Amino acid sequence: MERHTIAVLVNDCPGVLTRVANLFGQRGCNIDSITVGSSEEAGLSRMIITTSGDDHQINQLMKQLRKLIDIISVTNLSKDPFVSRELALIKVNATPSQLVELKSIVEPFRATIVDVGPASLIIQVTGDTEKIDALLVLLQSYGILELTRTGSMAMARSAVSAPVHA
Template identity: 60%
Template sequence: MEQKHTISILVNDEPGVLARVANLMGQRGFNIDSITVGQSEEKGLSRMTIVTSADERMLEQVIKQFHKLIDVYKVTHLSQAAFVGRELALIKVEANPATRSEINGIIDPFRASIVDVSPTSLIIQVTGDSDKNDALIELLKPYGIKELSRTGVTAISRGAAFARV
């Protein structure tokens, strides 16, 4: 049975590495639900966080293929242990002076914030797991979402736990 998996990959910080990782996933028939890439704690290395759906056997095969890529230093299947994963969403929603207080009441329990105000819209920033962000987006739809931008998940293992593959 397919389920979502979060994988962290430590790679050389060089041009073309992201393309090679994405190409490998495409060749194996994997869809990338989200991917984020940024500097890691080690100079010259970047950390990729990939969320994909697969059964255990298929996932094991793609992880083995990651290890074969020359630019890959370490692959961690974060979903095997406790981890913290977050994404950022920026939501531009239609808002007039009459609806602003309503929208403020909706976003407050989500610990979201208004980061831009114009005469006809608000830009709301929310950080959290994908389900939390999805829930806020659903609640804001009746007001009219003009634009939506999401970062994808970035994640790290909890505490001393380290699920290495």
């Protein structure tokens, strides 16, 4: 099964998220991640949903999404080049004496240590799913006390723009 990233533009009103989530459940699809936030237009929100399935399943799911009340548009971003990022906060079991060692681990990932306590620290990292997963593997030996991730945020690439490395 392929992983798909679907963008859904919706009216910003109560119940829309519930209807979308229920549809996925009724169709037997699992939502791997979902992020919802304001869009470029007042009164509209954008949902970015990652899920797995074959092309037929995803096409059927998208047709059903389009029929729901308050859905403006549905786009399978996976069909064309797109940019995807997540944010993760990772609380690691560590003492201040391990700070330099941990900085050398997180630096190549462009991650930052945002809080240091007597027995733990919190690391912030932004990037694609694979980058965050790779950092988590390296931090396992320290003991991950808590982890929170945003889920994927994604946007289709412009047809004529060149990629910018940040």
